[in-house]
Amino acid sequence: MPADIAPGDVSQAKQSPDSAEPVVMFKDVTITFDIKPVLQNISFRVQHGETRIILGPAGGGKSVLMKLANGLIRPDSGTIRVFGEDITRMRETDLFKLRARIGMVFQESALFDSLSVEDNVAYRLHEDRVSEEEAHNRVVEALQFVELANTIEKFPPELSGGMRRRVSIARAIIAKPDLILYDSPTGGLDPITSTTIIDLVIKQRDVSHTTSLVITHRLQDAFLLATHRFNQRTGKIEPVPNNGIDASTKFLVLNEGHVVFDGNTDELVHTDDPWLKEYLS
Amino acid sequence: MPFVSPEIFAKQTIASVQEYSVLCWRAITNLFSRPRYWADIYTQMDSIGVGSTPIIVLTGFFTGCVLALQSATSLQEFGSVSLTGNLVALSMVKELGPVLTGLMVSGRNSSGMASEIGSMKVTEQIDAMRALGTDPLRKLVTPRLYATVFMLFFLTILSDAFGIAGGALVSVTIMGLNASSYFHNSYRALQYGDVVQGLAKPLFSGFIIATVGCYFGMTTKGGTQGVGRSTTQAVVVSSIFIIIVDLLVTRAMIGIFGR
Numbered sequence: 376m377p378a379d380i381a382p383g384d385v386s387q388a389k390q391s392p393d394s395a396e397p398v399v400m401f402k403d404v405t406i407t408f409d410i411k412p413v414l415q416n417i418s419f420r421v422q423h424g425e426t427r428i429i430l431g432p433a434g435g436g437k438s439v440l441m442k443l444a445n446g447l448i449r450p451d452s453g454t455i456r457v458f459g460e461d462i463t464r465m466r467e468t469d470l471f472k473l474r475a476r477i478g479m480v481f482q483e484s485a486l487f488d489s490l491s492v493e494d495n496v497a498y499r500l501h502e503d504r505v506s507e508e509e510a511h512n513r514v515v516e517a518l519q520f521v522e523l524a525n526t527i528e529k530f531p532p533e534l535s536g537g538m539r540r541r542v543s544i545a546r547a548i549i550a551k552p553d554l555i556l557y558d559s560p561t562g563g564l565d566p567i568t569s570t571t572i573i574d575l576v577i578k579q580r581d582v583s584h585t586t587s588l589v590i591t592h593r594l595q596d597a598f599l600l601a602t603h604r605f606n607q608r609t610g611k612i613e614p615v616p617n618n619g620i621d622a623s624t625k626f627l628v629l630n631e632g633h634v635v636f637d638g639n640t641d642e643l644v645h646t647d648d649p650w651l652k653e654y655l656s
Numbered sequence: 657m658p659f660v661s662p663e664i665f666a667k668q669t670i671a672s673v674q675e676y677s678v679l680c681w682r683a684i685t686n687l688f689s690r691p692r693y694w695a696d697i698y699t700q701m702d703s704i705g706v707g708s709t710p711i712i713v714l715t716g717f718f719t720g721c722v723l724a725l726q727s728a729t730s731l732q733e734f735g736s737v738s739l740t741g742n743l744v745a746l747s748m749v750k751e752l753g754p755v756l757t758g759l760m761v762s763g764r765n766s767s768g769m770a771s772e773i774g775s776m777k778v779t780e781q782i783d784a785m786r787a788l789g790t791d792p793l794r795k796l797v798t799p800r801l802y803a804t805v806f807m808l809f810f811l812t813i814l815s816d817a818f819g820i821a822g823g824a825l826v827s828v829t830i831m832g833l834n835a836s837s838y839f840h841n842s843y844r845a846l847q848y849g850d851v852v853q854g855l856a857k858p859l860f861s862g863f864i865i866a867t868v869g870c871y872f873g874m875t876t877k878g879g880t881q882g883v884g885r886s887t888t889q890a891v892v893v894s895s896i897f898i899i900i901v902d903l904l905v906t907r908a909m910i911g912i913f914g915r
Contacts, residue, residue: 468791471786471790471791472789477787486781
């Protein structure tokens with residue numbers, strides 16, 4: 376295992392004081408674009424250390440939900456609380472401070488084209504006026520975590536789709552956030568690269584226990600997350616022993632702007648809902 | 657283009673004016689609070705100011721040449737060819753220098769800002785910036801605004817100088833005027849009010865170029881086609897605004913200085 380985002384890092388310590396308070400809470404959230412309702416009365420909670428996988432058909436409002444969770448867009452009605460703070464009425468300047476605790480991986484990576492990989496990954500550190508030397512060391516550490524240390528001097532257009540996605544993950548985790556939002560981290564990637572990305576999500580989950588929301592269209596990715604863990608001793612991803620499931624991984628399934636399922640892996644696979652059964656089959 | 661009802665059109669127009677006003681206000685006031693992105697301001701000064709120098713020099717120089725050639729024909733009828741210097745200097749400093757510089761920089765930089773920021777918008781880089789805790793207006797718009805206003809002022813001076821020099825070249829080499837008399841007449845023709853008028857205009861033009869370019873960039877929708885649309889709109893709107901504001905500033909200056 377590379378010298379990475381080290382086990383027992385500060386993020387866990389920062390998260391834990393009030394574990395009763397959910398990290399993310401949506402209550403009756405509704406948003407409409409033009410005349411089309413995208414999300415209607417969405418309510419769910421994500422607790423500390425939980426990995427919440429958001430599943431659903433394309434166009435179901437998953438990415439909108441992710442942007443709402445980060446305050447990038449505001450709902451028409453309802454309340455969204457992140458780290459206990461109501462972000463629906465928060466001023467943009469206060470949101471910038473709150474977002475310092477949130478890492479986000481965008482659907483198409485959203486790396487800054489004009490900046491090198493190093494400057495992209497170190498973007499938040501530069502904003503926080505971290506010294507050049509420390510920023511460089513932390514960039515190397517984050518890039519080693521995503522196994523892309525050799526791309527540090529390259530520019531985003533020189534990277535493949537999968538590499539860009541991994542740089543995006545490095546950029547999201549470098550500031551050791553308390554919450555990570557993965558917006559379709561495997562979208563548009565081939566199955567092998569998708570598995571590599573999911574392995575990184577598992578590794579991040581099991582190494583730093585950061586609360587995260589993961590959007591995916593691919594059921595195999597979702598179940599890989601639920602059934603595998605990162606072995607810190609061997610540095611490899613392996614199935615949870617005895618055909619077990621990861622207790623911290625839960626599911627939220629959206630369809631046409633409504634929550635159709637909110638629960639753990641076991642409840643999902645044993646659901647009686649006909650639509651859900653068909654979707655999972 | 658789809659037709660929309662007058663009510664929707666009016667609402668959209670008012671919303672756009674509101675958005676533009678908010679963008680302008682925040683772009684101006686951002687400089688008075690932290691964080692300030694000085695490195696971005698200097699980069700933009702280099703890109704907008706130094707980068708536009710060749711086109712401004714060429715435009716100013718050849719406009720001065722043409723102005724001298726065209727005016728000489730008319731002035732000859734009154735036996736006043738020696739006043740070519742007066743005419744070129746007044747025209748360049750009061751009107752042609754500021755307006756042509758504004759239009760040229762608008763064509764080069766307003767479009768550049770709209771396409772650069774627009775591309776960032778459609779590829780979610782603006783959202784990524786916000787997600788990383790940076791205010792895009794502070795990081796992208798404010799540096800462009802101050803850099804454009806500051807550099808357009810000096811580009812206009814450059815354009816005026818090269819315009820007068822171009823007029824001198826034509827007057828001396830083609831019309832056989834005395835160089836010393838040309839420059840003396842040019843200098844004598846210009847009064848304080850003329851110079852103030854000529855140097856006030858680029859401040860307004862710079863503001864228009866940057867804010868219109870950034871506004872269309874920040875409101876880009878619809879992928880690459882949207883970026884193209886924003887770029888075109890930015891150039892068209894900023895050019896029209898520059899000419900309209902030129903008229904208003906001219907009228908105001910005539911009111912103040914009486915010429």
